[in-house]
Amino acid sequence: MSEESSCNNGVNVAALLEAREALTAAPEAAQFKWRATCNWENGTHSSSKVEGFFGLGEEQKHIKEYAFDADHPEIFASEDKGVTPVEFVLVGLASCLTAGIAAVAQNRDIQLKSVKATLEAPMDIQGILGIDSDVRNGFDGVTVNYDIDADASQEDIEALVAQSQKRSAVYDIVTNPTNVTVNVK
Amino acid sequence: MSGTVDTIVIGAGHVGLAVSHCLSECSIEHVVLERGEVANSWRHERWDSLTLLTPNWQSRLPGFCYSGDEPDGFMSVPELIEFIDEYAVVSKAPVRTQTTVNCLSHESGLYSVATNQGNWHSRSVVIASGACNLPAVPRIRDDLGDDIDVVTPYEYRNPEQLREGKVLVVGASATGLQLADEIHRSGRAVTIAVGEHVRLPRTYRGRDIQWWMHSAGVLDEGIKDVDDINRARNLPSPQLVGSHERQILDLNAMSDAGIKLFGRLMGVRDGVAQFSGSFKNVCALADLKMGRLLDTIDEWAASSPDAATFEPPERFANTRVEKSPRLALDLDAEGFKTVLFATGYKSDYSWLDLPVLDRKGKIRHREGVVDVPGLYVAGLPFLRRRKSSFIHGTEDDVRYVTGHLESFLSG
Numbered sequence: 284m285s286e287e288s289s290c291n292n293g294v295n296v297a298a299l300l301e302a303r304e305a306l307t308a309a310p311e312a313a314q315f316k317w318r319a320t321c322n323w324e325n326g327t328h329s330s331s332k333v334e335g336f337f338g339l340g341e342e343q344k345h346i347k348e349y350a351f352d353a354d355h356p357e358i359f360a361s362e363d364k365g366v367t368p369v370e371f372v373l374v375g376l377a378s379c380l381t382a383g384i385a386a387v388a389q390n391r392d393i394q395l396k397s398v399k400a401t402l403e404a405p406m407d408i409q410g411i412l413g414i415d416s417d418v419r420n421g422f423d424g425v426t427v428n429y430d431i432d433a434d435a436s437q438e439d440i441e442a443l444v445a446q447s448q449k450r451s452a453v454y455d456i457v458t459n460p461t462n463v464t465v466n467v468k
Numbered sequence: 469m470s471g472t473v474d475t476i477v478i479g480a481g482h483v484g485l486a487v488s489h490c491l492s493e494c495s496i497e498h499v500v501l502e503r504g505e506v507a508n509s510w511r512h513e514r515w516d517s518l519t520l521l522t523p524n525w526q527s528r529l530p531g532f533c534y535s536g537d538e539p540d541g542f543m544s545v546p547e548l549i550e551f552i553d554e555y556a557v558v559s560k561a562p563v564r565t566q567t568t569v570n571c572l573s574h575e576s577g578l579y580s581v582a583t584n585q586g587n588w589h590s591r592s593v594v595i596a597s598g599a600c601n602l603p604a605v606p607r608i609r610d611d612l613g614d615d616i617d618v619v620t621p622y623e624y625r626n627p628e629q630l631r632e633g634k635v636l637v638v639g640a641s642a643t644g645l646q647l648a649d650e651i652h653r654s655g656r657a658v659t660i661a662v663g664e665h666v667r668l669p670r671t672y673r674g675r676d677i678q679w680w681m682h683s684a685g686v687l688d689e690g691i692k693d694v695d696d697i698n699r700a701r702n703l704p705s706p707q708l709v710g711s712h713e714r715q716i717l718d719l720n721a722m723s724d725a726g727i728k729l730f731g732r733l734m735g736v737r738d739g740v741a742q743f744s745g746s747f748k749n750v751c752a753l754a755d756l757k758m759g760r761l762l763d764t765i766d767e768w769a770a771s772s773p774d775a776a777t778f779e780p781p782e783r784f785a786n787t788r789v790e791k792s793p794r795l796a797l798d799l800d801a802e803g804f805k806t807v808l809f810a811t812g813y814k815s816d817y818s819w820l821d822l823p824v825l826d827r828k829g830k831i832r833h834r835e836g837v838v839d840v841p842g843l844y845v846a847g848l849p850f851l852r853r854r855k856s857s858f859i860h861g862t863e864d865d866v867r868y869v870t871g872h873l874e875s876f877l878s879g
Binding site: 396448 | 590662731734735737742744745749752753759760765792828
């Protein structure tokens with residue numbers, strides 16, 4: 284497999300497969316908790332931070348703290364100090380699927396040259412504005428268009444993209460219902 | 469009845485009888501314990517219209533094979549029961565019917581089998597009690613209202629059992645599609661919730677798909693030939709039906725008939741069923757996988773000495789999915805009366821008092837050899853090879869298992 288091949292997408296598949304085997308034997312270590320904090324700044328502007336998470340039985344940290352500004356564009360009478368929260372969802376989906384494509388390609392011995400995703404999600408904002416209660420708040424749907432250059436047939440590339448959806452956390456979060464509990468201290 | 473023998477075989481279905489045949493060949497003294505009658509699950513736990521997914525020429529067991537005049541036909545369940553009954557007689561299997569195993573335990577090198585008809589002891593045991601004892605139903609069933617009838621293929625016999633009204637079939641395996649099709653024909657509107665599935669054409673290039681998979685060696689693939697044996701063992705049954713018409717039973721055929729297709733059923737809340745938005749992808753995965761299988765078959769066909777006799781390669785239209793499939797269904801408001809969970813079966817090991825089950829309740833084994841000395845299992849999907857699920861896959865598996873068992877007894 285990957286050891287014998289010259290294919291290199293920068294994914295350490297051997298380590299991933301090793302982790303998979305280890306976690307099959309010790310399912311409790313596979314229990315992760317992802318975290319973020321968010322502070323209101325002003326108006327619709329907020330800043331979120333991500334650093335710690337829980338996994339492999341203990342507290343873990345990214346190599347540094349990451350910060351994200353979210354806001355709304357000027358046509359919503361906001362100051363546009365960051366992307367909108369719904370655009371963060373698109374970013375999450377695209378980056379999750381793209382990471383999956385790289386990992387699956389490495390495992391299948393496919394050298395990627397370029398992978399570009401373009402996302403579009405129509406939304407009727409009559410929902411969030413409370414104009415029409417029959418209109419949902421969220422996206423009507425999401426379209427992800429991939430443009431992939433790789434040493435593989437069109438069919439193999441389609442299979443990469445399909446497999447990456449099958450194994451993607453954010454794809455699952457977006458396509459399937461999730462219980463959300465919001466508490467106030 | 470009770471006693472001590474070299475080997476106890478649990479279950480007198482086709483697999484238990486095949487084990488018995490091979491044990492007799494090596495003169496290993498044994499008994500086959502059967503809770504009901506020979507071929508009990510086929511007799512009492514399957515639906516009326518069921519036929520085998522494999523053609524008759526593939527109906528063969530160690531020392532026995534189909535001898536009728538329709539090698540390309542498909543056995544109905546009564547025909548299969550007759551076939552297995554005859555095998556039991558021909559192979560002189562020492563079957564004890566109406567003997568339910570209540571407990572299997574192991575102490576100081578001896579197995580104890582407690583039954584409703586007394587206790588048996590042996591140095592080795594082969595579990596051949598089957599992979600399809602109980603319906604595997606997702607927990608979602610508990611969230612359905614009392615006004616909805618919940619049915620599984622275990623109780624289902626024919627559409628007349630069901631109340632008038634719409635039916636939601638959960639699952640798109642051979643079972644799900646076959647039942648959706650016949651319920652739809654009975655005049656009840658049917659919707660199928662489609663998760664991951666295996667798409668296969670009944671016939672390809674003028675021959676049965678089983679012939680191609682057999683000839684191209686696909687069915688002989690073993691554990692070393694697949695990336696993930698767990699996945700291979702848990703695949704849903706392929707979308708096939710064994711019928712005289714040899715029709716293709718796929719999601720496009722369902723759509724053509726007027727059956728509605730939704731994504732995988734993910735939950736039910738306040739009477740509203742919620743479906744996954746991943747429907748397009750599960751169809752794309754199945755289309756791509758079928759394409760890869762047909763590529764494999766075409767490659768084999770091209771290199772075959774009979775290449776000139778085959779019809780030309782063909783490809784099938786991708787699965788049609790509506791642009792925006794619905795994600796929710798108010799079951800009561802839309803007139804649904806029945807939800808049929810065609811979500812697979814599982815083994816019943818409630819009688820097994822040995823530490824051999826994994827956390828999913830399946831027996832840990834290596835090609836049928838369980839890690840307690842002298843204990844074996846046969847008749848599970850992909851026990852050793854892809855064909856293990858099929859009747860003709862029994863012989864290879866059972867010969868391997870009984871060979872190992874013979875060395876164990878003499879070792």
